[in-house]
Amino acid sequence: MSRILSGRGPSRIGALAPLSEGSVLANDFLSFHEAARRNGVILSFGGDLSESVLFSLGEVLKLRMRQDETDAGVAKRVFSIFVEQAQNVIRYSADRIQPAAEPRPGRVSGGMIVVGTEGDRFFVVCGNEVGSAEVPRLRERLDHLSGLTGEELKRFYREKLRQPPDEGSLGGSIGLIEIARRSSAPVEYDFQAIGAERSLFCLKAYI
Numbered sequence: 001m002s003r004i005l006s007g008r009g010p011s012r013i014g015a016l017a018p019l020s021e022g023s024v025l026a027n028d029f030l031s032f033h034e035a036a037r038r039n040g041v042i043l044s045f046g047g048d049l050s051e052s053v054l055f056s057l058g059e060v061l062k063l064r065m066r067q068d069e070t071d072a073g074v075a076k077r078v079f080s081i082f083v084e085q086a087q088n089v090i091r092y093s094a095d096r097i098q099p100a101a102e103p104r105p106g107r108v109s110g111g112m113i114v115v116g117t118e119g120d121r122f123f124v125v126c127g128n129e130v131g132s133a134e135v136p137r138l139r140e141r142l143d144h145l146s147g148l149t150g151e152e153l154k155r156f157y158r159e160k161l162r163q164p165p166d167e168g169s170l171g172g173s174i175g176l177i178e179i180a181r182r183s184s185a186p187v188e189y190d191f192q193a194i195g196a197e198r199s200l201f202c203l204k205a206y207i
Helices: 024-038 051-067 072-092 132-146 150-162 172-182
Strands: 041-049 109-118 121-131 188-193 198-206
Touching (some): 041 051, 041 072, 072 121, 072 172, 072 198, 132 198, 150 172, 172 198
Antiparallel strands (some): 041 109, 109 121
16 A cells, blocks of 8 residues: 655555555546547536636647648637637636636636537537526527528628627627537527526537
């Protein structure tokens, strides 16, 4: 058995013991890894997300697509949607770290983002907490975008650029339109209540 030693002798608290062969830890992790592979996952992240973390994840995603010799046009669209999705998590997740001192750092927000493949197309899916009061307005906006054709999305995008931002918007209104425009199929979305005041919002785009 391995131990971490202190200056006063062996520490029972710091003792490290290898788990037995076929342990729950290894089996659970292997099951998670195999499930990710079966579902075509090439990049996944869950936790606190910031602009600096987004930059690092983006570099990894670009390297992966380059190694897999992904078509340049497809790779560009995947990356663009990945960035838009991640920025929406950073800007709008209700689960965020509140800075304790000034000057304030950039936003740090909790959420999940996954990139993978299904058949011959990519997908980007994100999930984050939102206030339950925001769900009806967000659902209405997404329902509207899902009903527009490609040309209608282009016109709607140009119209929104000429208008002042929506109240409380940090770019999300335009971001959702960008995601819908760059997707090869209507975006999928869902909400799940996780308490009296919050819901989990999931958004999936195909490329």
